[in-house]
Amino acid sequence: MPTLKRGFIAPEEVTSYFERKQLRPAFSWQDVWAEEHAYAFTVAKAVDAELLTAFKGSITTAIQDGKGFERWREDIRKELARLGWLGPRMVKDPTGQDPDRMVNFASDRRLKTIFWSNMNSARSAGQWERVQRTKKVLPYILYVRTTSADPRPEHLAWVGLVLPVDHPFWKTHWPPNGWLCKCQVRQISAREAASLIGTERVFGKDQDGNDIRIRYTDNPPDLGPDQSHRNRRTGEINTVPPGIDPGWHTNPGLARASTLIQNLNDRLATTPAADATAILKELWEEPFLRIVPKLPEKVWLPAGVSQELATELGASSPVVSLPTDVILKRFEDHGMNIDDFALLPDIIQDGQVLPDPKGKKDTRSLIWRVGKVWWRSFISVSNNGWLRVNSLHERDLAHVKREFARANVRWPFED
Numbered sequence: 001m002p003t004l005k006r007g008f009i010a011p012e013e014v015t016s017y018f019e020r021k022q023l024r025p026a027f028s029w030q031d032v033w034a035e036e037h038a039y040a041f042t043v044a045k046a047v048d049a050e051l052l053t054a055f056k057g058s059i060t061t062a063i064q065d066g067k068g069f070e071r072w073r074e075d076i077r078k079e080l081a082r083l084g085w086l087g088p089r090m091v092k093d094p095t096g097q098d099p100d101r102m103v104n105f106a107s108d109r110r111l112k113t114i115f116w117s118n119m120n121s122a123r124s125a126g127q128w129e130r131v132q133r134t135k136k137v138l139p140y141i142l143y144v145r146t147t148s149a150d151p152r153p154e155h156l157a158w159v160g161l162v163l164p165v166d167h168p169f170w171k172t173h174w175p176p177n178g179w180l181c182k183c184q185v186r187q188i189s190a191r192e193a194a195s196l197i198g199t200e201r202v203f204g205k206d207q208d209g210n211d212i213r214i215r216y217t218d219n220p221p222d223l224g225p226d227q228s229h230r231n232r233r234t235g236e237i238n239t240v241p242p243g244i245d246p247g248w249h250t251n252p253g254l255a256r257a258s259t260l261i262q263n264l265n266d267r268l269a270t271t272p273a274a275d276a277t278a279i280l281k282e283l284w285e286e287p288f289l290r291i292v293p294k295l296p297e298k299v300w301l302p303a304g305v306s307q308e309l310a311t312e313l314g315a316s317s318p319v320v321s322l323p324t325d326v327i328l329k330r331f332e333d334h335g336m337n338i339d340d341f342a343l344l345p346d347i348i349q350d351g352q353v354l355p356d357p358k359g360k361k362d363t364r365s366l367i368w369r370v371g372k373v374w375w376r377s378f379i380s381v382s383n384n385g386w387l388r389v390n391s392l393h394e395r396d397l398a399h400v401k402r403e404f405a406r407a408n409v410r411w412p413f414e415d
Helices: 012-019 034-038 049-065 069-083 108-134 153-158 169-173 190-196 252-269 273-284 307-313 324-334 344-350 397-407
Strands: 089-091 101-103 140-144 162-164 184-188 200-205 211-215 227-230 237-240 300-305 319-323 352-355 363-370 373-381 387-395
Touching: 012 049, 012 108, 012 252, 049 069, 049 108, 069 108, 108 184, 108 252, 140 190, 184 190, 252 273, 252 300, 273 300, 273 344, 300 324, 300 344, 307 352, 307 363, 307 373, 307 387, 319 324, 319 344, 324 387, 344 363, 344 373, 344 387, 352 397, 363 397, 373 397
Parallel strands: 319 387
Antiparallel strands: 089 101, 140 162, 140 184, 200 211, 227 237, 300 319, 352 363, 363 373, 373 387
16 A cells, blocks of 8 residues: 655645534444535544544644644554554444454554545545636536556546536546545646547556557546445445445535535534524534535525524424525625625524515515614525525615515614
């Protein structure tokens, strides 16, 4: 197994992706599966919370400081010694599914696997986030040749493939595509994509001195049907494209959007209503939300919690959601930014509820003030009983007072 050398000082999107992961003790690597890795940090057999915390803290520092494997190995072995985990120890499966196992967390092989998988998934997610941010200027992705001396044939078949950033291929084939995979992609302009597609060029020489030729194409190769894979621990069955290791068949950055929301919904389900707004405000401080509206898929973001609105409109839940296409429209048409929408948890919790100005029975208007700035948001209930944000606007004082007068509601604010 190759030596992992010093890395680079990671950009903010890489460190943010990793730091915000939640600890997930697990006996098997299959206990935390595919998309779950986007928000859950786990180390196989690390069922001890203190041990798992030590691993996450040390890798976080390694990412922030650009440490390579050797320096990180020294640091984590000191931590393992302090915690009494430096040598082999018996670990019990909390679920009882598997027998007890003797585990040595300090072995070179295990540490290299832990370091590689966490570092590369974080960098992969960070790269995808940067790609989404800059795709208007650089709208294509090129699959480049691996630096591995012994590349996998299936991965070589993807070398030279040029596809748009939001092509479905990248949902499953965004590197790394397997354990210790060294494949990479490069973001390119439309002009470079046009100059490459349909050409063949010499990349270099192989070990026998023969030319390595790359044919550039926009047609993904047909490597056969997807393979069914059953997770031994959970029983879940997934389809995995040929050439990709099970568990690596997702895009870490793309999965972050859906898992971020799922993780938040899980927290809201067990949180008292009084604390729900604080949790939602944490979400809107997440830097990743700045690119979520640009994703090709529509995402429903939890925007606030209001039992008052749920009762008035007969909603099935007090959680109010905001579709990303509404955010994007406000971005493009009105020059708003994500910080404006970050006000929604407070607007929905504390805003003055008024009838809809046009008399719609399924809609309410919310008025809220931040300093001297007035905000109005429309909230409606969908046919299936969910509360939705329809719009968010900045309004002047005269407009707001007229709306209160039309609704025949006493003015509650100090002028």
